[in-house]
Each structure stands twice: as C-alpha cells, then as structure tokens.
Amino acid sequence: MSATVPAAEAPMRQRILDLAEEMLLSRGYEGFSYQDIADAIGIRKASIHHHFASKEDLGSAIVERSRIRLAEARGPVVEDAARIRKLLDNYFRFFERLAEEGKKLCLGGRLAADQMVLPEAVRVPHRAFLGDNETWLTELMRAGQKTGVITRAQSAADLALLLRATIQGAVQIARSSGSVDPYRRIVRQLKQQLLA
Amino acid sequence: MSATVPAAEAPMRQRILDLAEEMLLSRGYEGFSYQDIADAIGIRKASIHHHFASKEDLGSAIVERSRIRLAEARGPVVEDAARIRKLLDNYFRFFERLAEEGKKLCLGGRLAADQMVLPEAVRVPHRAFLGDNETWLTELMRAGQKTGVITRAQSAADLALLLRATIQGAVQIARSSGSVDPYRRIVRQLKQQLLA
C-alpha cells in the first residue's frame, strides 16, 4: 500500500501518465499533444519523448496501467450477498464520480469512440481491457444471481452487456448535458430492473 | 418526395456533405480532413472551401441536415398502439443498421464523445439535435404508456433517458466488438423491460 505522492513531487513518468490520462479521457486520443502535456507540467515536449518515445507508447502505457489498477481494485468475486452488493455499488459509484466531474469519459468508452483513429499499439491493450471488464462483470452477474442479489433470469453475459452499455451511455449523456442528474436517473432505473 | 440521385451525379455540395458525414461518424470531428474528402471525391481540397468556407461550416451543416431529416422521418407521435409500436421498431432498427455496418456511431453519441474538441459552431446545433431527440423520445414514451404499449410506471422523461443511454452504449459496444450481436442482445433485454 504505497503512500499517495503529491502530483508535483511524483516521479516525472507518473506525472506525465496522469496528465495524459486526464487529457485522453476528456479530449480523446487525437485531442491532446505532447505540447499540451509539456505546457501543463512546465517542461519541453522533447523531455516527454525521453519517458515515452512515441505517442503510441504513451497511449498503451495509459491503458495498461488502468488495466492493472482495475484488476487490483476489484478483487475477487466471492459468492456472498453483501460482498456482491458492495462490488455493484462501487461499480456504480466509480462512474458516478466521472459523471459528477463532467469532463472525462470512462476509458473503455473513450477508446471505443476513438477506435478508428487509434494506432494498433493502443487498440491491442484496449481490447484486453474490454475483455477483462466483460469477464469480471459477467462473473459478478452470475454471483449476483446465485446469491439472489440479482433477480433477473437472463444469462449473466447478457446482463453484463446490458449493464455496461447503459452505464457507458449514461456517462456520456451526463457529460453532454452538463449535469450528473441524467446519470442518476438512468442508474436508478437500471438498479430497479436488475435488483427488483 | 425527391428521387434518389446516384452519389456520383449528385450536386457537389451534397456529395461533400455525404462523405463528410460518413467520415465524421466513423472517425470523429478531428479524424477527417478536407484532404480526405478531396481524395475520395477526386477534386482538390481548395474546391471544398468553395462549398464550405470552413470546417466549422461543414460540421454544423452536417448536424443541421441530420436534424431536419430526423424531424421529417419521425413524423408526429399519435396515440395509437400500432403506430407507437411501429415508431419504436423503426427507432431500434435505425441503430441496428449502424451496428451492422460496424463503422459509424450515431450522430448524437459521436459528437457527445467529441464535444471537448468541437468548435462552438458545431456544439450549438448538436445541443439542438439532442434536445429534439429528447423531446420526441419523451413524447413517444408518454404515448406508449397511454396506449399500453409501454408498461413501465416511471416518468416518460426517465424512460426516454434510459432508452437513449442504452442504445447509445449498445451501438458503441457493438462497433468495438466487431459484431452486431451485442447490440441485439442488449436491445432484446431493453425491449423486454420496456414492453413486458
């Protein structure tokens, strides 16, 4: 459990990664440049090439980091009703925070939108990221059904798909409306259907 | 009711608009250039500036055209069960066609993803487009409830929001998976909940 390091004192590689991720999620892969990052940190763009030789490297590093983080943050899906409820709640709240900020999209949805302009070196980890998500969410749905937390009878895979689509759309709609409210209203209905 | 003109013989302004829309929906606002359009048509990029002085003009023209088209295509929401069912079906099939092609996103979702890099001249008609959609969908939901086609009790506005979020997410997930299948599985569940 590493201590949180203030942004200004974090190692440069991490500061670049953090800033680039922020910009990627809000503006898209083509919407930020080495110049933008350099200006925000107060260094020259050539210095960024020292840490990430190419933009592809930077892009794929962002995705890989998120993939690892998610795997750690989610932990195992054990078949315990309280645990399942907790995991589901965390899931909804993660995206609610994005909707509250109103600037960023979720990584999966962001890169899905950008996919036609992504270099292959970024598309590959993105696909892996999506696969991880799908797998975990499907497990969660299945465990939810077994423990009675989720009452719907469809296949767990179908439920996972519905959940992800709805959340992804909700985050985007909230951002484009400039308010969290749509997110909350959509998720309230989604929960009702899933947990009713 | 105007006859459909083959692309190669359509007026140049329209050919540019068609191609630019195609590219916008698949690659995003920053993902296509005057050069791309010029190459595809077989003219020089300077010629495009004759029809659309700036990229903003081209962008906003695309959105305005879609707005008008949609208003015409949808027609009035009359409170007749068969009519409502028909309209809902058309709605789902419109997006299913996008998912089948697997290249484009819907205009609302595409520009929502791009919004942080859109010039104000494109954002304005986009907001109007989203507003039109929201209004029409809400009317449709209300009429659906009155005629008994839709059995859910939530507010029509909430249902409209849920519908739009789910569809928008479904189109994106289908495209990033390279198959219509996810779209169909998501929409099947959505219909079940709405119409059950």
Next chain:
DNA sequence: GTCTATAGCGGGATAGAC
C-alpha cells in the same frame, strides 16, 4: 466551380549540447 500555389500553424519525432 475548380485549379495551383502558398501561407501559417501545430503535430510527432530526432540530434546533440548540457
């Protein structure tokens, strides 16, 4: 209405000094 030519900018990337 289309062309050639070019301006002016910003992008990613590299070489080499410090």
Next chain:
DNA sequence: GTCTATCCCGCTATAGAC
C-alpha cells in the same frame, strides 16, 4: 533528464488564375 534547435509532415485556410 532536460534542454535548444530542427525536420518533416498534414492540417485549415486564402489568393488569384482559368
């Protein structure tokens, strides 16, 4: 590890001939 300087490219946009 950061810097200056520079390269080459593609972008939007404009001027002016045809």
